[in-house]
Amino acid sequence: MSIFKDLNDVKLDLSEFEEMPLSKHEQKRILKKVKKEISLRKPKKKWLGVGIAxxxxxxxxxxxxxxxxxxxxxxxxxxxxxxxxxxxxxxxxxxxxxxxxxxxxxxxxxxxxxxxxxxxxxxxxxxxxxxxxxxxxxxxxxxxxxxxxxxxxxxxxxxxxxxxxxxxxxxxxxxxxxxxxxxxxxxxxxxxxxxxxxxxxxxxxxxxxxxxxxxxxxEEKKVFEINKTITLNNGENVTIQKVVTTPISTTVYYDLSQSKSENVYFKIQSKDGKLESYSSAFTSNKLGDVSFVRFYGLKFEQTKYFLVAYDSRGHQLSNVSIPIN
CATH class of the missing domain: 2.60.40.1630 (bacillus anthracis domain)
Structure with missing residues (x-):
């Protein structure tokens, strides 16, 4: 017999304990705690629609x-x-x-x-x-x-x-x-x-x-002008305009107006093959709109980086790797 079954048979005298009602403050505090524990936690990522009015x-x-x-x-x-x-x-x-x-x-x-x-x-x-x-x-x-x-x-x-x-x-x-x-x-x-x-x-x-x-x-901001058009596996074209890096973030700007799909993003790959995923993004294939993906924590003075196209599900869209620095 397990210890838990043994404990089930233990008889406790609860008369010595005084039951005290919770104050409104305690009720509110516990309710907040319960809400906090069951709340859904989602990654910080912005998915924006096209033609925002x-x-x-x-x-x-x-x-x-x-x-x-x-x-x-x-x-x-x-x-x-x-x-x-x-x-x-x-x-x-x-x-x-x-x-x-x-x-x-x-x-x-x-x-x-x-x-x-x-x-x-x-x-x-x-x-x-x-x-x-x-x-x-x-x-x-x-x-x-x-x-x-x-x-x-x-x-x-x-x-x-x-x-x-x-x-x-x-x-x-x-x-x-x-x-x-x-x-x-x-x-x-x-x-x-x-x-x-x-x-x-x-x-x-x-x-x-x-x-x-x-x-x-x-003073510390760097702009890498790319201005290269790559052809995706489906035959559509994407033009990478530039990569802007600061001590805080790295942002890739690109043009999707020649692509039917807006589901085109970029990951950054280091020289040793490690892939970095973006933290936030905006994509639009409307003529004149500029799409971007933003990363945090990259140090461009420490290694070489390359751009690789992916969709939102992690499928690689092109075998071409574009050097950044």
Whole structure:
């Protein structure tokens, strides 16, 4: 007989234990915990449709709970943008970020803009949100901003994540894909957190006017002009325009207007044969649209890299390998 069957026969006297009802706070905390444990975890990958008439929002939902303690009184937690990009790596982008530390408040609560970082045709924001007492907020609630860069709106898509530090404080992350690269070293931004859960406008948005430097990023940015057309196994053509690499990301830009299929992506293969898969992508065969795949964590000064065409299921579409560097 197993020990578990033995334990089934044990008689316990429960009269010595006093049954206490859970407080509303404890009920809420446990409910959040259950929701967090059963939530689906998906990779951070954006699949965008063709001919976007308005801003498309692509959001990754991920739960993370940190115990109270000293964090509860901290308006800013260091290194947040790096952890949003890759929580498994010990990244340090201090040289490319601008610390802000400004706080705005409305009837929904306090929001502190912590950091801003510009990359090649993308923007990263981190903020800390302290909801007001009457506001029900959790990791499945999202706040998204409208951003003007040097007075203009370049936003194509906005992704985001809310991370619970405790029941009174949340980290708010956003990554924004931009229509064009930003070429000026010093950038004026108006960042207005004006949307609650995608479709509800905030009457008094949290608005910040900040100056951000990308001088260091532009100094280290490299552009590899490729301008080569390859023929896929099905006879259709794809033109690889360029590869842009920064200390933060590597992006491959290409033209699919001569391909009937939009299911064409690229992986990057190192000299020793290791394949790197992209983190996010946009594909369109509409004339004038530029498709791209974006990677993180590649060091071009350490090895030679090549481009290889694949579809979304991992099937190689061409035997041609295009050298990048």
């Amino acid at each position: 308005s801003v498309a929002v692509c959001v990754l939902s991920l739960s993370l709970t940190i115990d109270k303690g000293t964090i509860a009184s901290m308006p800013f937690v260091g290194g947040v943008i790096e952890k949003y990009i890759n929580s498994n790596e010990n990244l340090d982008y201090s040289a490319y970020k601008t610390a802000i530390g400004e706080t705005a408040e409305n009837e929904l609560g306090k929001l502190t803009l912590n950091e801003v970082m510009i990359d090649d045709r993308q923007l990263f924001l981190s903020a800390t949100f302290e909801p007001a007492e009457h506001v029900d907020f959790d990791y499945q609630t999202y706040i998204t901003p409208k951003v003007k860069i040097n007075g203009k709106v370049y936003t194509v898509t906005t992704g985001g994540q809310s991370v619970e530090l405790n029941n009174k404080m949340f980290m708010i992350y956003n990554d924004i894909d931009l229509e064009h690269p930003i070429k000026t070293e010093n950038v004026q931004m108006e960042i207005s957190y004006d949307t609650w859960n995608f479709d509800t406008k905030i009457e008094q948005p949290w608005t910040f006017h900040v100056k951000v430097s990308q001088a260091k990023l532009l």
